[in-house]
Amino acid sequence: MCEKSKVASQQQIDEAFPADGRLAKGPAAIIECFQRIPCNPCFAACKRKAIKEFNDINDLPIIDHDACNGCGMCIVKCPGLAIMVVDAGYSAHEALIKIPYEFVPLPNKTQILNGLDREGKYICDVIVRDVWDSKTLDKTPIISFSVPIEYIKNVRNISMKS
Amino acid sequence: MIEVEVLVIGGGPAGLCAAINAAQAGAQVLVLERHELPGGQLVKQTHMFFGSEKQYASVRGVDIAPKLIDKIAKLDKINLETQATALGIYEDGVVTAEIKGVYTHIKPKRIIVATGASEKTLVFPNNDLPGIYGAGAVQTLMNVYGVKPGNNVLMVGAGNIGLIVSYQLAQAGVKIKAIIDAAPKIGGYLVHAAKVQRMGIPILTGYTVKEAVGTDCIQKAVIVKLDENWQPVEGTEIEYEVDVMCIAVGLSPLAELLWQAGCDMKYISELSGFVPVRTKMLETSVKGMYVAGDVCGVEEATSAMVEGYLAGLAAAESLGYKNEIMAEKRQDYIDQLEALRGGHIGKKILSGLKKVTI
Numbered sequence: 001m002c003e004k005s006k007v008a009s010q011q012q013i014d015e016a017f018p019a020d021g022r023l024a025k026g027p028a029a030i031i032e033c034f035q036r037i038p039c040n041p042c043f044a045a046c047k048r049k050a051i052k053e054f055n056d057i058n059d060l061p062i063i064d065h066d067a068c069n070g071c072g073m074c075i076v077k078c079p080g081l082a083i084m085v086v087d088a089g090y091s092a093h094e095a096l097i098k099i100p101y102e103f104v105p106l107p108n109k110t111q112i113l114n115g116l117d118r119e120g121k122y123i124c125d126v127i128v129r130d131v132w133d134s135k136t137l138d139k140t141p142i143i144s145f146s147v148p149i150e151y152i153k154n155v156r157n158i159s160m161k162s
Numbered sequence: 163m164i165e166v167e168v169l170v171i172g173g174g175p176a177g178l179c180a181a182i183n184a185a186q187a188g189a190q191v192l193v194l195e196r197h198e199l200p201g202g203q204l205v206k207q208t209h210m211f212f213g214s215e216k217q218y219a220s221v222r223g224v225d226i227a228p229k230l231i232d233k234i235a236k237l238d239k240i241n242l243e244t245q246a247t248a249l250g251i252y253e254d255g256v257v258t259a260e261i262k263g264v265y266t267h268i269k270p271k272r273i274i275v276a277t278g279a280s281e282k283t284l285v286f287p288n289n290d291l292p293g294i295y296g297a298g299a300v301q302t303l304m305n306v307y308g309v310k311p312g313n314n315v316l317m318v319g320a321g322n323i324g325l326i327v328s329y330q331l332a333q334a335g336v337k338i339k340a341i342i343d344a345a346p347k348i349g350g351y352l353v354h355a356a357k358v359q360r361m362g363i364p365i366l367t368g369y370t371v372k373e374a375v376g377t378d379c380i381q382k383a384v385i386v387k388l389d390e391n392w393q394p395v396e397g398t399e400i401e402y403e404v405d406v407m408c409i410a411v412g413l414s415p416l417a418e419l420l421w422q423a424g425c426d427m428k429y430i431s432e433l434s435g436f437v438p439v440r441t442k443m444l445e446t447s448v449k450g451m452y453v454a455g456d457v458c459g460v461e462e463a464t465s466a467m468v469e470g471y472l473a474g475l476a477a478a479e480s481l482g483y484k485n486e487i488m489a490e491k492r493q494d495y496i497d498q499l500e501a502l503r504g505g506h507i508g509k510k511i512l513s514g515l516k517k518v519t520i
Contacts, residue, residue, distance in 0.1 A: 157361065
């Protein structure tokens with residue numbers, strides 16, 4: 001993110017996404033953390049060590065997308081809620097996105113919601129596919145929803161239809 | 163007269179950690195906390211902490227307080243008094259306090275002042291209208307007492323407190339019309355900014371409050387753009403219909419006791435106000451008086467905890483309590499503080515600390 005224009009630039013987003021073809025094989029974590037701050041729990045969260053160990057806790061996280069299986073544990077551990085999991089192999093026309101969602105009420109499976117971009121603008125309708133809210137998640141529920149595949153890099157948030 | 167080895171004034175993250183370490187080293191400790199609940203700022207921090215595992219990264223502030231209080235309960239060398247307000251530190255070394263309504267004299271061998279900081283305010287016409295709060299006050303109302311402050315908010319300040327409280331207000335179903343900051347850049351963590359921006363909450367940098375409008379309470383907020391010389395630009399006013407304005411423009415150390423005790427104090431803008439001159443081990447210019455947390459420089463709860471551990475250790479050691487692991491622990495705290503201060507906000511803190519550490 002740039003402190004003046006504020007949301008992540010296209011270049012930053014492209015760098016956070018893995019190389020072409022990886023997401024079609026299955027889910028992977030996308031870490032949108034672009035500023036050096038003292039923070040490293042994402043490393044400890046990953047059981048597969050896909051997120052590299054930090055030399056300095058102010059370093060930006062580095063993820064090996066081939067080692068990542070998109071389990072999503074890092075989603076709930078990131079204090080900045082900067083991580084989502086994306087799966088472009090979900091279906092021919094849709095991608096699956098998993099995000100942290102710390103609001104009530106939680107949506108239900110099959111519910112249709114608004115898919116929003118990084119500025120909160122409506123992009124498209126999305127369909128809730130799953131909702132996780134267990135004690136392990138420590139009050140950071142995860143919502144997975146499907147989006148039309150062309151919006152895979154645009155949709156970053158959801159909101160209820162009024 | 164209550165005789166005690168280590169008196170800790172303030173039961174927030176710094177004070178509780180100082181008490182834990184002093185007691186674990188062998189000292190007998192009394193903690194004075196003026197609220198009914200110990201934990202300081204932790205009790206309303208529903209968000210996850212940053213930092214590393216040692217500073218409870220990914221744990222919510224509200225969950226850290228019970229962990230610390232639990233540790234204290236298991237240490238019988240600590241007496242934690244709540245509803246206990248320190249009133250003064252006198253030349254003869256006596257500290258007076260009101261403990262649950264009873265005026266008390268305390269003679270401590272060492273004092274650790276961990277009184278934290280309070281919210282700064284902003285000057286603008288009608289800034290005393292009901293509905294205009296400090297952002298921290300709104301956070302307490304909502305997260306501790308479950309009271310919604312209103313329905314439509316203007317957040318003034320895009321530092322971490324402004325960004326976090328905006329998010330928490332949104333979680334409570336309150337609409338944030340905008341977050342503004344006079345500075346040209348967002349001062350808080352950009353991940354916090356991203357969370358609220360993707361909810362459609364606009365962040366306007368380079369804007370300040372021109373005035374609040376309302377009769378019995380705030381009904382409108384008017385903001386205006388600032389030029390490079392921080393002067394308002396005519397014709398750039400924007401109005402918002404709000405019933406709440408939150409001011410999140412920084413904190414000021416609550417250093418009155420240190421002034422009274424005669425500590426050397428310096429105004430350091432990077433540390434947000436008047437802070438005591440201190441050694442690396444957090445001892446002030448008054449022998450036997452230590453400081454930890456926001457009172458010696460407004461920073462974070464993470465560094466407050468580590469400073470607390472350091473000050474507690476130093477105070478106990480100065481009383482003659484020594485053990486083999488102290489040196490290792492001390493170095494670990496110094497390393498943790500260095501790591502926490504490695505980012506862009508840390509640079510500012512370090513530059514401030516250079517001016518007051520002897």
